[in-house]
Amino acid sequence: MADEHQLIEKLEQNIATAILGKPEPIQLSLVSLLAGGHLLVEDAPGVGKTSLAKSIAKSLSCDFKRLQFTPDMLPSDILGSNVFLPNRGEFEFRPGPIFTNVLLADEINRTTPRTQSALLEAMSEGQVSVEGLTHTLPTPFFVLATQNPFEFEGTYPLPENQLDRFMCCIEIGYPARDVEKNVLINHREGEPGDKLQSVITAEQLRHLQASVRAVKVEDSLNDYILEIVHATRSHEQLHLGVSTRGAITLYRAVQGLAFIEGRSYAVPDDVKRLVLPVLAHRIVVKGVLHEGRRDRAKAVLRQILSKTPVPA
Known part of the structure; x- marks a missing residue:
């Protein structure tokens, strides 16, 4: 590489x-x-x-x-x-x-x-x-x-x-x-x-x-990504969670970040860094039309990240 x-x-x-x-x-x-x-x-x-x-x-x-x-x-x-x-x-x-x-x-x-x-x-x-x-x-x-x-x-x-x-x-x-x-x-x-x-x-x-595409993503990281994605679908403050396309996109982005940093494998920190830029524009917060929408979405995602166990 x-x-x-x-x-x-x-x-x-x-x-x-x-x-x-x-x-x-x-x-x-x-x-x-x-x-x-x-x-x-x-x-x-x-x-x-x-x-x-x-x-x-x-x-x-x-x-x-x-x-x-x-x-x-x-x-x-x-x-x-x-x-x-x-x-x-x-x-x-x-x-x-x-x-x-x-x-x-x-x-x-x-x-x-x-x-x-x-x-x-x-x-x-x-x-x-x-x-x-x-x-x-x-x-x-x-x-x-x-x-x-x-x-x-x-x-x-x-x-x-x-x-x-x-x-x-x-x-x-x-x-x-x-x-x-x-x-x-x-x-x-x-x-x-x-x-x-x-x-x-x-x-x-x-x-x-x-x-x-050849960057390795361990199965535990796949589960970590899906835990975050599924948490958006049941969160009380969200009207619309992350789609399956969004989950695949986060997976691809994690591969990209690992590759840019010179690694042939992904780590949990790659997922943490990319959750906001990759997912915040895909979720819809309840009671918000457009003004401040992404700020609220980011706050919800940070909350989900803080509660989701990180794989060892």
Whole structure:
């Protein structure tokens, strides 16, 4: 694993030159990428959501497309459409921007739920269906979406089935004062992310993703994951617990984190670190619509973690 771990370190360091003082969001982003999931970054405007996404994309030698989501966007603007060719008397499919390796869905919750739902099949199955025909997406395929908090003007809350397609939902937060001073200096000559060079090819990324699946997860850890998941389904403060897809996603994320840290096996601390970013956006707290929903969800998950016995 030494060579593979060097590749991951190079990737982390490359992103960290543009995103200063945020090792945790960077690592969680790579967990989603290497475990074959998708990433949602939710935070206030201006804290670096799009910069993180662009830095990850530029660090990969893969096809990259960015979509700025707006209220008037249609599903065909994402998926593509069939165009009639009069000279040939037939329709031809023109692929949309979703046909790429890395898709930055910027401010995804500024478009309508109808358009948001265009991503569901792509994120789950790596394919899209247009007018009865199925089109396979390239591999690897990674959706990196950003969204503003729900209480901001002009946002449409992502439905639960859309949220469930994201492996991790993370926040970036404001930087510490000394780090922010370095950010100012770093931006003296322009956007640092624009100067990044790719450090991993698409083939290397596919190899790393395949290696993650080989990480060993002991049966006691499977039981630990399921204890946490089942506790969400019977908790008195929760209206909706974690689905089976959520349990599988946590399992995959645990493999990804262990691999990033240079281990061929997972440990209980991997599960503990990932419960909040992987599960908090999948559960629905009773009596809460959207405001403060994830904070309440995190509090419930911390309570469940504190009560769930850790395997020896």
